[in-house]
Amino acid sequence: MNETANRKTETPADGLIIDVRGMHKWYGDFHVLSDINLQVKLKERIVICGPSGSGKSTLIRCINRLEEHQRGQIIVNGTELSKDIKNIEKVRTEVGMVFQHFNLFPHLTILENLTLGPIWVRKTPKKEADEMAMMYLEKVHIAEQALKYPGQLSGGQQQRVAIARSLCMKPKVMLFDEPTSALDPEMIKEVLDVMIELAEEGMTMLVVTHEMGFAKSVADRVMFMDYGEIVEQNTPQEFFDNPQHERTKLFLSQIL
């Protein structure tokens, strides 16, 4: 491809962990994402919000190539995403993802869910992987459930396991795709608390969410998307107190 595809620096020289330039995506004829430009620095925490169907989930799913983009560049940790499956797998090991519906593996125990990636992708010895998994389970306050199956846990617990599963791969970036949208109200907080702890430890995070409280307290930058475009982005303070764009104002008035 081009020179960026072969760069192998541990942290890119420009300090950008994610660099999206002029990216477009179509579903058939439908133009889902239009001219997306997004630069994320290491340790930056970005919240993406917007009405449903605005393309925010599609955007973060493009970053680990769960969706394919058709134009422009996406460079993650110095590797450009293209059809090259090796590059895609390399990017995916550096990027953790948490889904709306958890997507834990129901046939494996919680512990096995966590160690699957480290053992098979990172080639970590099983004993070491087990220890690391237990450490992350402690971290999300759920170590006592290690030998249960996902189906035996509540939604909030499952989502925390899903976060721990991603962390076990020691990712450089974490993507959250509406992590609390499928949860009962009383379980949202336990998940958000884990995410806040993670942010405080300096994890680079891209979070698609409707939890504006989380955005206000944690985000370095809030992004508003509508009709497949990034309409506006700003610090949380400016974004919420002083929105610039009509569409942003309308959206904020509807959800706040």
Place this chain on the structure above:
Amino acid sequence: MTNPPAAKRAYLKPPITEVGVIGWLRNNLFNTWYNSLLTVLALLLLWQVVPPFFKWAFIDSVWNSPAEACRDIEGACWSVIPQNISFIIFGFFPDGQQWRPGIAMLLLLGLVIFSKDRKHWKKSLGIYWLVGLVTMATLMYGGVFGMPVVETDQWSGLPLTFMLALFGMVAAYPLGVLLALGRRSTMPAIKTICVVYIEMIRGVPLISLLFMSSVMFPLFLPEGVSIDKVLRAQVAIILFTAAYIAEVVRGGLQAMERGQFEAADSLGLNYSQTMRLVILPQALKIVIPPSLGILLSAFKDTSLVVIIALYDVLKTTKVTLSNPKWTGFSTEAYIFLAIFYFICCYAMSNYSRKLEKELHTGR
């Protein structure tokens, strides 16, 4: 998280007419006037059928007598089985050598029973099977340790049935899984090959496949080359069963949520890891019941090899009945065979239920 606090109120017992034997009878047999009528009719029918059968099968019957003794009795002549048992089981395997297939079958049975326990599903199991299979083949074919050679066209009866059925099932399953994955492949060539294969095989009856393997296939071979007849039948059965397994497995793959693929992808697992560790274990579990159906018919369909002149256990029984001494006792012989097939099938279906239960992980 925590269990809800136990309710602090008195729990009453349900009314006596709703539980126990009386309750069950009322709810299931006599709950409406027409169900009551059906119950009475069914009881009458059973009264008409069961006692005469019982009398025929157990009271007026003989169990182990020469054929002549059967001519004067009203009841069943079960003697047809013990008097001919060695031919029914071993067919044309030479007299005096029949201990060999006997031991081979016991070995096979032992291996199957050992393999049922999931705790034994390790690498060592493969080694046991390899050793077992080599031993069995040696016992059957002979030619070493002073055992005379017995050609495969003399293999018949129960060992033949077991061999065709077991290898048919064991080899067809992985082949079917590969075909199912191939049919879902994004690579057009692989996909087309799999679709054509599956649809072609499913479009013809097993009998015609067996015919082709025994009559047509040798015509295409160069002069002097011949492939063993039993082996050809075995391959035909495997190819046939695999096509059906493939479609069932494909159904299981389609039932998988997209989220499972995405979660595996996002961890960086590659295609074969995703399939082997995440997708197939779940998909194959879903399709245990329909797979069992296919495996059961594969087992029973082995009796079709009779049309290419292989003597499975059904055919050896028929040969016995064609002996003038024993003609006329086919009911007894077929009941015996039915019981044999039923026991095998029931054991398989029992095992599949147990496996389903063991693999259930909530949700």
